[in-house]
Amino acid sequence: MVSGAQSTGWTDERVEVLKKLWMEGLSASQIAAELGEGVTRNAVIGKVHRLKLSARAKPTNTAPRARPAARPAARRVASPAAGIGHIGTKPRAAMARPQVVGATALAASPEIEAELYVAPASAELFIPEDKRLSLLQLTEHTCKWPIGDPLTKDFYFCGQHSLETGPYCDFHSRRAYHQLDRKKR
DNA sequence: CCCTGATTCGC
DNA sequence: GCGAATCAGG
Numbered sequence: 001m002v003s004g005a006q007s008t009g010w011t012d013e014r015v016e017v018l019k020k021l022w023m024e025g026l027s028a029s030q031i032a033a034e035l036g037e038g039v040t041r042n043a044v045i046g047k048v049h050r051l052k053l054s055a056r057a058k059p060t061n062t063a064p065r066a067r068p069a070a071r072p073a074a075r076r077v078a079s080p081a082a083g084i085g086h087i088g089t090k091p092r093a094a095m096a097r098p099q100v101v102g103a104t105a106l107a108a109s110p111e112i113e114a115e116l117y118v119a120p121a122s123a124e125l126f127i128p129e130d131k132r133l134s135l136l137q138l139t140e141h142t143c144k145w146p147i148g149d150p151l152t153k154d155f156y157f158c159g160q161h162s163l164e165t166g167p168y169c170d171f172h173s174r175r176a177y178h179q180l181d182r183k184k185r
Numbered sequence: 186c187c188c189t190g191a192t193t194c195g196c
Numbered sequence: 197g198c199g200a201a202t203c204a205g206g
Contacts, residue, residue: 188205188206189205189206190203190204190205190206191204191205192203193202194201194202195200195201196197196200
């Protein structure tokens with residue numbers, strides 16, 4: 001009976017890992033990635049709540065989450081058989097290493113992957129001088145992301161081909177948002 | 186846009 | 197019990 005490897009289903013072993021990592025402060029997605037196969041971040045969160053866990057770094061506050069009121073009906077995947085809909089999302093290959101955990105107040109555990117790679121540190125793109133644009137050189141299709149100090153001659157615009165969806169290029173549009181937009185109702 | 190956890194609800 | 201879908205916030 002040794003062979004009872006239920007890939008799905010929470011074994012004690014997995015639960016322990018889950019609890020450990022959760023208490024360590026790792027995010028649900030990271031834990032899911034660690035557990036690997038068949039485990040999504042939702043599964044992790046769901047299990048965490050089921051285990052009465054959660055509240056790892058919450059000294060106070062019960063956070064009275066506002067309920068979504070009335071759920072119209074969370075329909076499961078309707079999958080109409082042959083979904084010809086175009087794939088709008090990119091596979092993004094493998095994101096095995098998400099951006100480093102916040103690690104606000106947790107002790108590093110050597111037992112876990114101690115492999116942390118330092119960020120690229122490239123906070124900005126380097127624009128070759130021949131690609132830099134002055135204010136007057138901007139057009140509808142050039143990235144209008146300002147670089148440098150406007151008070152010095154070391155100021156110019158990105159100048160890359162901008163997206164149709166915004167005034168910036170792909171790189172800078174992501175930098176422009178990332179935290180804004182949604183809360184700014 | 187990316188991400189986080191929280192919640193609901195069909196299975 | 198499980199987890200996808202969805203919500204709400206950062």
